[in-house]
Amino acid sequence: MALYDVIFYLFATIVLVSAGGVVFSRKMMYSAFSLLFTFFGVSGLYVLLSADFIAVTQIMVYVGGILVLIIFGVMLTTKITGVDIKSGTLGAFQMGIAGLASLAIAVFMIIMSMNTQWMQKDPLAETSTTVEAIGGLLFTEYLLAFGVAAILLLVAFIGAALIARRK
Amino acid sequence: MEYFKNIFSGISTALVGMKITFSHLFEKNVTLQYPDTYHPINSGDMPANARNRIDVDIEACIGCLACQRDCPVNCIKIETVKAVAGDEPMGKDGKTKKLWVSQFDIDFAKCCFCSLCTEACPTDAIFMTQVFEYATYDRKDLVYHFSDLSAEQVQAKKAALAKATAEKKKAEAEAKAKEEAGKNEA
Amino acid sequence: MEQNFVYDLIGENLIGYVIVAAMPLMFVLVYALVAILGELKISAWIQERLGPMRTGWKGVLQPIAEVVKLLQKEDITPANVNKPLFNVAPFIMFTGAYAAYAVIPFSSVFVPSGINIGLFYVFAVSAFAIIGIVMGGWASNNKYSLLGAMRAAAQMISYEIPIAIAILAVATLAGSLDMQEIIKQQAGGIWNWFLFGGTGSIAKVWVIPFTFALFLIYFIGSLAETNRVPFDIPEGESEIVAGYHTEYSGMKFAMFFFAEYSNMFVVSAIITILFLGGWQSPFGDFMNGPVWQSIWFISKAMFFVFVQIWLRWTLPRLRVDQLMYVTWKVMLPVAFVAFFAVAFWAMIK
Numbered sequence: 151m152a153l154y155d156v157i158f159y160l161f162a163t164i165v166l167v168s169a170g171g172v173v174f175s176r177k178m179m180y181s182a183f184s185l186l187f188t189f190f191g192v193s194g195l196y197v198l199l200s201a202d203f204i205a206v207t208q209i210m211v212y213v214g215g216i217l218v219l220i221i222f223g224v225m226l227t228t229k230i231t232g233v234d235i236k237s238g239t240l241g242a243f244q245m246g247i248a249g250l251a252s253l254a255i256a257v258f259m260i261i262m263s264m265n266t267q268w269m270q271k272d273p274l275a276e277t278s279t280t281v282e283a284i285g286g287l288l289f290t291e292y293l294l295a296f297g298v299a300a301i302l303l304l305v306a307f308i309g310a311a312l313i314a315r316r317k
Numbered sequence: 318m319e320y321f322k323n324i325f326s327g328i329s330t331a332l333v334g335m336k337i338t339f340s341h342l343f344e345k346n347v348t349l350q351y352p353d354t355y356h357p358i359n360s361g362d363m364p365a366n367a368r369n370r371i372d373v374d375i376e377a378c379i380g381c382l383a384c385q386r387d388c389p390v391n392c393i394k395i396e397t398v399k400a401v402a403g404d405e406p407m408g409k410d411g412k413t414k415k416l417w418v419s420q421f422d423i424d425f426a427k428c429c430f431c432s433l434c435t436e437a438c439p440t441d442a443i444f445m446t447q448v449f450e451y452a453t454y455d456r457k458d459l460v461y462h463f464s465d466l467s468a469e470q471v472q473a474k475k476a477a478l479a480k481a482t483a484e485k486k487k488a489e490a491e492a493k494a495k496e497e498a499g500k501n502e503a
Numbered sequence: 504m505e506q507n508f509v510y511d512l513i514g515e516n517l518i519g520y521v522i523v524a525a526m527p528l529m530f531v532l533v534y535a536l537v538a539i540l541g542e543l544k545i546s547a548w549i550q551e552r553l554g555p556m557r558t559g560w561k562g563v564l565q566p567i568a569e570v571v572k573l574l575q576k577e578d579i580t581p582a583n584v585n586k587p588l589f590n591v592a593p594f595i596m597f598t599g600a601y602a603a604y605a606v607i608p609f610s611s612v613f614v615p616s617g618i619n620i621g622l623f624y625v626f627a628v629s630a631f632a633i634i635g636i637v638m639g640g641w642a643s644n645n646k647y648s649l650l651g652a653m654r655a656a657a658q659m660i661s662y663e664i665p666i667a668i669a670i671l672a673v674a675t676l677a678g679s680l681d682m683q684e685i686i687k688q689q690a691g692g693i694w695n696w697f698l699f700g701g702t703g704s705i706a707k708v709w710v711i712p713f714t715f716a717l718f719l720i721y722f723i724g725s726l727a728e729t730n731r732v733p734f735d736i737p738e739g740e741s742e743i744v745a746g747y748h749t750e751y752s753g754m755k756f757a758m759f760f761f762a763e764y765s766n767m768f769v770v771s772a773i774i775t776i777l778f779l780g781g782w783q784s785p786f787g788d789f790m791n792g793p794v795w796q797s798i799w800f801i802s803k804a805m806f807f808v809f810v811q812i813w814l815r816w817t818l819p820r821l822r823v824d825q826l827m828y829v830t831w832k833v834m835l836p837v838a839f840v841a842f843f844a845v846a847f848w849a850m851i852k
Contacts, residue, residue, distance in 0.1 A: 153517060179641065183588060186595070186634055203620055206627045214630030214663070218637065218656055225641050225649070281620055281680060324833055328719070331818060338549045338817040348553040 158198055165191035178224045182217065189213050203280045358447050368430040369449040373421055373463040377409045377442035380416035384434035384443050392427035393434060396420035398474045401481040409440070419471040421463040426456050508612040508793070523615050527604035535764045537805075539566035542812050549816040573760070576753035584750060585642040592639030593751065593758035599631025600762040603769040608682050610782050610796040621682040622670055625773060626663070629728060632766065633659050636737070639759070640747035651746020655730060655737035658826060662727035662734075665834040669721040672714075672838075672845040673777045676701050686781030693785045698778040703852055710848040713841040718778045720838050722807070725770035727830070729763065732815040739820055771807035772800070779803050 164187055171184030189212045196205035288296050349355040357363045380397040397416040400406060405413040434443050453459055466474070509523050543565060547554025555562030580586060606621035608614035618624060633656050640652020676697060677685040689696050700707040700714050727734040738746040748759045775781055781803075782796035790799075821829070 179585070179588070183591075183634075183638060202618055203623070206620055206624050209630060210623070210627035213634060214627065214660075218630075218633055218660065221634070221637050221641075222653075222656065225637070225653070324837075331814075334817045335813065338813060341551060342545070342548045342813075344551055346548070346553050347551050348547075350553065350556060353556075 154198070158195070161191045161194035161198065163191075164188075165195065179221075182221050182224055185217055185220070186213060189217065201280060203284055352450075363447050366445075367447065367449075368432050368445055370425065370446050370451055371423055371428065371434065371443060372446045372448075373423070374409075374442045374444070375418060375421060375463050375465050376407075377440045378418050378421065378463075379408065379414050379440055379442070380418045381439060383437040383439065387433045387437040389431060389433065390427045390429050392424040392429075394420065394422045394424075398471065399478055400474070401477050404474075404477060417466060417471075417474050418464050419466055419474065422460055423463065424460045425451065426459040524605075526613075527607070527609075527615060528601065530609075531601065531604065531761075531765045531768070534768055535761055536566040536570070538764050538767065538808055538812075539569060541809065542815075545809070545812045546816050549813070570757070573757040574754060576756075578753040578755065581644070581750055583644050585644065588638050588642035589750075590755070592635050592642060593755040593762070594635075595638060596632055596635030597758045597762040597765075599628050599635060600765045600769065602628040602631065604765070606682060607769070607772050608686060608776070608781060609800055610793045611683070611686075612793045613797065614683060617681070617683060619679070619681040619684075622674060622680045622685070622773075622777075625769065626667065626670060629659070629663070629766075632728075632762070635762070636747045639751070643747070643750040645750050647743040647745075648747050648749050650743050651737045651739075651749070654743075654823065655747060658727055658730075658734060658736060661827060661830045662724045662834075665720050665830060665838045666724035666728065668835075668838040668842050669717045669724070670773075670777065672717050672842045673697055675842075675846050675849045676714075678849070682776050682781070686776060686783060689780035689783055690787075691783075692787040693780075696778060696780040696783075700848065707848065707852075710844060713844040713848075714778070716837055716841045717845065718774070720834050720841070721774055721777065722810075723829070723834065725774060726811065726814065727826070729766045729770055729811070731767065731811050733818040733821050734826060735815075735820055736823055736826060767808055767811055768804060771804040771811070774807055775800060775803040 168184045168187035168191060172181045172188060175181050175184060189208060193205040193208040196202070196208060351357070363369075380395065382395055382397075385391075385393045385395050396419050398419045400413075400415055400417050405415070406417055408414045432445060435441075435445055438444075451459075509526070510519050540563060544554045544562075555565035558564040558568050580589060603625045605616045606614065606618060606624050608617075608621075636655045636659075637652045640648040640650075640655070643649070673685065674680050677688050679685060679688075685697075688701060691702065693699070695702045698714055698718050700710040726732075730737050736742075738748075743749075748756055751759060782800035784791040784795060784799055
């Protein structure tokens with residue numbers, strides 16, 4: 151599966167490099183646009199995991215929705231306040247706390263990935279549609295979560311409309 | 318109800334507009350393809366008093382500089398040499414003229430086609446033609462030289478004038494000397 | 504991937520993949536030339552002019568001349584733009600436009616990638632176009648570009664919602680997000696197209712107004728998605744010069760231009776697939792071979808490209824508030840009602 155590996159490492163590189171760009175770039179705008187490539191790479195990895203629906207949802211929600219929102223926020227605040235938003239460095243104390251928190255998260259993630267039962271499957275095998283399975287699960291096993299999420303979104307929607315409404 | 322009426326009228330008026338533009342799609346085109354199949358001069362569409370490129374009939378020009386003075390953009394440049402007796406340019410009407418027009422340049426890059434020069438000309442030597450296609454690749458080519466005298470001829474005319482004036486001065490000086498001599502004698 | 508004749512010929516290897524990936528690009532190149540010529544000629548004929556006449560026979564080589572001109576032009580990067588983003592934006596825009604071709608079935612034996620969530624995929628990759636536009640507009644460091652980019656993003660996000668509902672309605676009717684499956688369900692002539700409610704007994708007549716409304720909603724929304732007249736507010740020449748691509752020239756402008764034209768075909772293709780039976784012949788099985796299918800598909804899609812051009816020379820530009828009124832207060836409620844009607848029909852069918 152040489153081709154498969156090449157594609158995997160390609161997407162993994164895209165994700166790592168652009169995620170580095172998000173974290174290390176001084177300009178907020180560069181971070182926001184690096185995020186685009188991160189999302190793209192992650193959705194590529196999802197495709198390699200035969201999770202095509204998740205991959206497309208990733209692009210749809212994160213690129214089409216959240217990223218646009220972030221860019222809008224950065225763009226408009228920069229232009230209106232006249233301040234070029236840049237990320238600065240923290241003091242030693244804050245850096246220590248942040249480092250500890252990151253370390254804890256990293257350790258947690260590593261332990262979790264060691265203990266997870268990964269699905270072992272031929273990645274290029276024909277897969278049937280995942281849409282039906284996801285839909286079935288959403289409306290049976292995870293109906294409560296689905297309903298709560300829907301209500302949460304509705305509340306947020308109505309709240310946004312209320313805030314934005316002219317008095 | 319107003320709401321549905323608006324939607325309906327929005328769609329129907331868009332369709333009406335589309336119908337109109339679609340019918341125009343097949344109508345005869347009004348474009349005249351200059352210069353392939355249509356040319357205003359050949360078809361006689363150019364008005365007789367159209368203001369196009371100027372031409373100068375140098376034979377009729379008497380060197381009065383009226384056009385040069387009237388030109389609002391100073392695109393006409395005329396130089397004249399006084400003619401000496403016996404070697405005078407012949408005008409169109411058969412009478413002799415007093416001036417040789419040694420230089421008559423019009424810079425068409427500057428010309429604004431106002432036609433003031435043609436109206437000022439007493440002999441109708443400067444006039445509008447039908448020609449309007451005279452684009453060039455070099456701006457210098459737009460300076461037209463209308464004088465029919467060559468550089469050598471101009472030199473000769475100037476020399477003749479200088480000689481004539483010198484002779485005249487000499488004669489005058491002699492006459493004056495004579496006069497003074499006569500006065501002294503008296 | 505039994506749906507692909509290239510793999511049958513060459514086999515499923517790297518060369519096969521590259522050829523399959525490149526085939527739509529060839530099509531897009533040729534199509535873009537045809538569409539540019541169409542734009543020039545149709546605009547001229549509607550205004551009773553002749554259009555380009557001096558390049559080739561009746562000016563048919565004009566698009567080639569224009570492309571050559573664009574490629575020869577100096578690639579200007581203005582001094583105060585944000586260089587990395589300014590240079591990347593056109594390519595992201597084109598990537599988004601071209602990515603959609605991955606799932607467009609040109610015939611029953613050719614679809615670059617027969618994934619079973621094709622519709623959803625096309626809808627998702629259009630997000631890249633928004634990012635490309637915003638990126639280009641912001642990086643240009645020009646007030647008109649920024650305004651255009653913001654208008655474009657606002658407009659595209661708003662119009663995605665009624666479009667999504669229209670797509671969802673057809674997906675409900677077909678019971679699938681796979682484009683080939685959707686097309687296959689519309690077999691058997693014009694009367695079975697989803698524009699006329701899909702297959703079913705004569706009882707389907709009552710659903711036709713709703714599918715027709717969804718068709719109109721999708722078409723209007725697609726005009727807004729591609730920033731075509733009457734929704735060319737992001738580019739409005741008379742207000743904000745050219746919007747997000749004001750500062751671009753040469754090759755990078757060509758990319759934007761190209762992306763816009765290929766987007767025009769994508770939305771026309773989707774409309775064809777959703778409502779007009781895709782590559783199905785309008786006469787049932789008559790003239791329904793693989794080659795005929797691609798001819799049917801391309802001619803149906805090109806008809807909608809023509810309608811887009813035709814509308815451009817018919818309607819004036821909307822105002823921004825009118826634009827938002829149309830999407831939020833007209834298209835969205837109508838789409839909801841039509842969606843419920845179609846879903847009801849799909850349920851009792």
